[in-house]
Amino acid sequence: GCSEDSAKSDTVKLVVAHNQTNLSSPYQTGMLKLKEVADKSGFFDVEVHAGTIGTNENELVEKLVLGGADMVLVSPGFMTSSGIDEVDLFSLLYLFNDYSHWEKVVDGKVGNDIADIIYTKSGEKYRVAAYWTAGVRHWYGKQPVNSFADVKGIKIRTQTSGVVSQYWKEIGAVPTSVAWAELYQALSSNVVDAAENAYPYFIPMEHHKTNNGKYISETGHDFTTRLLLVRNSVWEGFTNEQHAAFDQAVTEATKAERQALYSEESTYKQKAIDDGAIINTLDRTPFIEKAHSIQDQWAAKYGMTDVLETIRQTK
Amino acid sequence: MELAIITLLFITLIIIGIPIAFSIGIASLVGIGTMTGAPTTMIPMKMFYGLNSYVLLAVPLFVLTANIMNSGQISHRLINFSIALVGRKPGGLGHANVLVSMLFAGVSGSSTADTAGVGKILIPNMINKGYSREMSVGVTAASSTIGGIIPPSITMVIYGGLTNTSVGQLFIGGMVPGVLIGLGMMFVISIIARRDNLPVMEKISRAEFIALSKDAIPAMITPLIIIGGIVFGVFTPTEAAAFSALYAYLVSAFYYKSISLKDLPKIFTETLKLSCLSLFALAAASALGEFLGYYQINATVSNFFSGIGNNEYLFLFIIVAFFLFIGTFMDAIPAMVLFVPVIYPVALTLGVDPVQLGIVVIITLSIGLITPPYGLCLLIASAIGELSIDKSFKAVMPYISVIVLVLVAVIFMPFILLV
Amino acid sequence: MQILTKFIARLQITLGVLLLVIFLASTLIQVVTRYLGISVLWTEEVAVNSFIWAMFLGAAVMVRENKHFGFDVLTHYFKGTKRSILVIFQNLIMLIFCLLCSLYSVEITQAFWHSRWISIPEFRQGYVWLIMPITFISSSVYLLDNIYNEAKILSCFKGASWNLR
Numbered sequence: 025g026c027s028e029d030s031a032k033s034d035t036v037k038l039v040v041a042h043n044q045t046n047l048s049s050p051y052q053t054g055m056l057k058l059k060e061v062a063d064k065s066g067f068f069d070v071e072v073h074a075g076t077i078g079t080n081e082n083e084l085v086e087k088l089v090l091g092g093a094d095m096v097l098v099s100p101g102f103m104t105s106s107g108i109d110e111v112d113l114f115s116l117l118y119l120f121n122d123y124s125h126w127e128k129v130v131d132g133k134v135g136n137d138i139a140d141i142i143y144t145k146s147g148e149k150y151r152v153a154a155y156w157t158a159g160v161r162h163w164y165g166k167q168p169v170n171s172f173a174d175v176k177g178i179k180i181r182t183q184t185s186g187v188v189s190q191y192w193k194e195i196g197a198v199p200t201s202v203a204w205a206e207l208y209q210a211l212s213s214n215v216v217d218a219a220e221n222a223y224p225y226f227i228p229m230e231h232h233k234t235n236n237g238k239y240i241s242e243t244g245h246d247f248t249t250r251l252l253l254v255r256n257s258v259w260e261g262f263t264n265e266q267h268a269a270f271d272q273a274v275t276e277a278t279k280a281e282r283q284a285l286y287s288e289e290s291t292y293k294q295k296a297i298d299d300g301a302i303i304n305t306l307d308r309t310p311f312i313e314k315a316h317s318i319q320d321q322w323a324a325k326y327g328m329t330d331v332l333e334t335i336r337q338t339k
Numbered sequence: 340m341e342l343a344i345i346t347l348l349f350i351t352l353i354i355i356g357i358p359i360a361f362s363i364g365i366a367s368l369v370g371i372g373t374m375t376g377a378p379t380t381m382i383p384m385k386m387f388y389g390l391n392s393y394v395l396l397a398v399p400l401f402v403l404t405a406n407i408m409n410s411g412q413i414s415h416r417l418i419n420f421s422i423a424l425v426g427r428k429p430g431g432l433g434h435a436n437v438l439v440s441m442l443f444a445g446v447s448g449s450s451t452a453d454t455a456g457v458g459k460i461l462i463p464n465m466i467n468k469g470y471s472r473e474m475s476v477g478v479t480a481a482s483s484t485i486g487g488i489i490p491p492s493i494t495m496v497i498y499g500g501l502t503n504t505s506v507g508q509l510f511i512g513g514m515v516p517g518v519l520i521g522l523g524m525m526f527v528i529s530i531i532a533r534r535d536n537l538p539v540m541e542k543i544s545r546a547e548f549i550a551l552s553k554d555a556i557p558a559m560i561t562p563l564i565i566i567g568g569i570v571f572g573v574f575t576p577t578e579a580a581a582f583s584a585l586y587a588y589l590v591s592a593f594y595y596k597s598i599s600l601k602d603l604p605k606i607f608t609e610t611l612k613l614s615c616l617s618l619f620a621l622a623a624a625s626a627l628g629e630f631l632g633y634y635q636i637n638a639t640v641s642n643f644f645s646g647i648g649n650n651e652y653l654f655l656f657i658i659v660a661f662f663l664f665i666g667t668f669m670d671a672i673p674a675m676v677l678f679v680p681v682i683y684p685v686a687l688t689l690g691v692d693p694v695q696l697g698i699v700v701i702i703t704l705s706i707g708l709i710t711p712p713y714g715l716c717l718l719i720a721s722a723i724g725e726l727s728i729d730k731s732f733k734a735v736m737p738y739i740s741v742i743v744l745v746l747v748a749v750i751f752m753p754f755i756l757l758v
Numbered sequence: 759m760q761i762l763t764k765f766i767a768r769l770q771i772t773l774g775v776l777l778l779v780i781f782l783a784s785t786l787i788q789v790v791t792r793y794l795g796i797s798v799l800w801t802e803e804v805a806v807n808s809f810i811w812a813m814f815l816g817a818a819v820m821v822r823e824n825k826h827f828g829f830d831v832l833t834h835y836f837k838g839t840k841r842s843i844l845v846i847f848q849n850l851i852m853l854i855f856c857l858l859c860s861l862y863s864v865e866i867t868q869a870f871w872h873s874r875w876i877s878i879p880e881f882r883q884g885y886v887w888l889i890m891p892i893t894f895i896s897s898s899v900y901l902l903d904n905i906y907n908e909a910k911i912l913s914c915f916k917g918a919s920w921n922l923r
């Protein structure tokens with residue numbers, strides 16, 4: 025009886041963190057929304073950290089486990105290093121056709137199933153609160169891409185994790201690792217010939233103003249998924265009212281993050297055009313077919329064939 | 340209030356002689372443990388992540404390059420070449436002193452190595468040739484500050500590591516200010532030379548000049564490899580550092596024939612022992628950054644700056660004044676490690692370019708190398724020249740004004756940073 | 759004790775130098791393979807992890823050699839007994855910090871023992887984390903040794919004054 029009273033009068037402090045130091049990033053918009061709604065409920069006191077307690081995603085997940093953060097936003101590639109291979113599903117290229125396909129999948133049964141896997145495989149340390157996005161990734165390089173011939177032998181800066189680098193290798197490119205901070209210099213001086221990312225990330229870094237970044241080909245190979253994780257011990261400590269307030273805050277924050285990203289995407293695309301970058305679209309069919317065979321292999325290896333089929337059937 | 344207690348604890352630890360890295364670590368531990376509610380396990384974790392950055396590898400690799408080159412007696416060769424090149428001007432040895440510092444700067448990432456290596460030879464030489472002690476010590480100490488400004492620069496790598504700024508761009512940014520400082524100092528020397536009628540070096544024969552150039556050119560190619568390599572896209576800064584080390588070894592072993600494979604274990608051991616000191620301090624500073632992050636200090640500092648009008652230039656001048664003061668009693672790397680994490684987010688919100696901020700901080704802190712009470716270059720030069728600290732400081736004053744002028748230029752004309 | 763710490767220190771330095779060579783080599787390999795158009799993605803992770811190990815190993819040995827940056831004005835100001843007491847006090851404070859960090863880093867290493875490398879998933883991240891307990895535990899041993907040695911000097915002073923009487 026009395027414990028419930030004290031729980032009501034105490035607000036729960038939540039340390040929420042992402043890795044972007046840029047204060048106008050969609051991540052920050054989403055998290056500030058989370059703070060606004062959660063704080064207003066009177067149950068929570070949310071503290072948002074934009075890169076201030078770590079810009080490395082591995083570090084953020086580890087903080088979540090040790091108690092240094094209560095909620096973090098991370099990409100699926102980093103989850104696999106914690107031994108949860110199934111999450112790599114979201115790293116597969118050409119898994120989604122467009123944002124509405126993506127939203128249906130992550131907000132539907134597949135999203136729930138993956139969330140269950142993460143909860144179990146993390147040793148019940150953390151759970152997925154929501155799926156956010158870092159935009160759709162495109163090719164940008166020293167020449168436009170229309171066919172496999174255009175990527176042959178091209179040194180592309182990309183993620184070093186398994187399925188992503190495998191794809192670029194199989195279509196003939198040479199995946200290369202360069203630190204994000206050095207990429208502008210690397211592009212302008214031919215260390216690499218190309219890179220791939222979403223408009224809201226590479227346009228602010230002015231990569232499109234370099235010789236090796238001015239041809240943007242809308243390959244749309246990756247509608248990215250980001251996982252908003254919450255530490256289980258915190259989550260389990262919530263009262264019923266707190267759960268309701270938390271869920272509402274997460275729902276509104278998720279809407280705000282996605283909305284912010286979608287609008288940034290068109291803003292930055294326009295900026296690229298204004299700055300003189302050359303944008304082309306292409307017939308993506310051969311690229312998608314190549315990706316599908318990698319998807320099949322991957323799904324067979326990790327017993328995810330059914331899930332993959334569900335995603336492909338989702339319209 | 341709580342922050343004041345932590346600051347007091349930190350200062351006490353420093354004064355009683357606890358090494359800076361440990362003082363930072365302990366202050367952060369106490370801060371995180373008692374004030375933020377975050378687990379103290381974050382301390383070693385953050386120290387680990389502080390070093391988890393590919394660009395930082397450049398620090399030991401540049402130290403390695405300089406160590407290999409130094410055991411190949413590179414300073415001697417650069418000095419003889421510089422004297423041959425500019426010795427015929429009035430005040431020739433002074434000019435040569437500045438020139439050799441600029442050349443040396445292209446090989447070495449730090450200034451103190453320059454003062455010790457060049458000063459040991461040039462200060463006695465200048466005094467013998469009729470230069471005053473003041474002049475000899477002043478030029479040597481002042482010009483060696485260029486070491487950390489003309490790339491490669493260890494302080495720039497550390498700044499890049501602390502702020503995630505491109506080290507390649509910082510290197511390019513340091514070139515023009517570094518050369519301007521050198522030329523400015525030569526200008527000061529030519530004024531003093533005319534006033535004091537300073538001696539000129541005797542002419543050398545063409546054959547001698549060619550021999551001296553042959554001796555110096557392989558060493559002078561090192562900065563070309565590093566900067567050229569970065570600008571023309573052969574490699575990133577860390578890779579450039581690895582190649583300059585390889586190049587230094589090849590030149591020393593096969594051209595100068597000054598070192599052999601046998602010498603390598605000792606050179607590597609010294610490199611490890613020297614570079615781990617800065618990097619352990621950096622690791623500890625990451626833990627401090629963590630505490631300040633949980634404490635949300637950057638919000639406090641940026642509130643202060645928005646309170647005084649969010650002015651970019653005012654911000655930079657306050658930064659300069661602050662680091663000038665800090666630099667009088669602290670080395671550049673610990674000073675950056677402590678304060679850059681605090682000012683950097685504020686600079687971002689004010690729209691200050693991270694490269695410009697880095698160059699401003701690095702030039703300002705290089706002045707600290709020649710200001711008492713604790714300025715390593717000044718201390719080393721005055722010891723070699725057997726001149727008191729206050730006379731030495733008076734002697735570097737005209738050159739400090741050159742550095743300050745270039746600093747003002749960097750603040751108001753950031754286009755000279757070429758980035 | 760001294761023989762033991764000397765042995766550990768030599769082992770750490772040798773290992774550190776070896777790792778320095780490894781990260782130099784992987785960086786060179788990275789450039790060469792890029793120019794040959796071969797995609798080698800493990801070089802950076804191998805280089806960074808060897809670098810972390812090398813630097814922390816070096817840092818531990820520097821604790822033994824008492825070379826970390828610091829202000830030693832006070833230490834030089836005092837002489838004899840007072841100086842020894844101050845040095846012991848300094849080492850004690852550092853020892854407490856290192857012991858605490860030893861505990862924390864054992865905890866971290868256990869928690870993330872099974873994490874995997876990104877470019878070489880066959881490798882465990884735990885092996886990399888292991889450097890943290892190694893650094894802090896060996897530093898603690900060095901500090902204990904330093905305290906023990908300083909205490910011996912201190913007792914010599916006491917002994918001297920005894921003899922004078």
Ligand code: NA
Pocket residue numbers: 443444445446447448449485486487488489490491492
């Ligand atoms: Na330099």
Ligand code: NA
Pocket residue numbers: 666667668669706707708709710711712713714715
């Ligand atoms: Na100073």
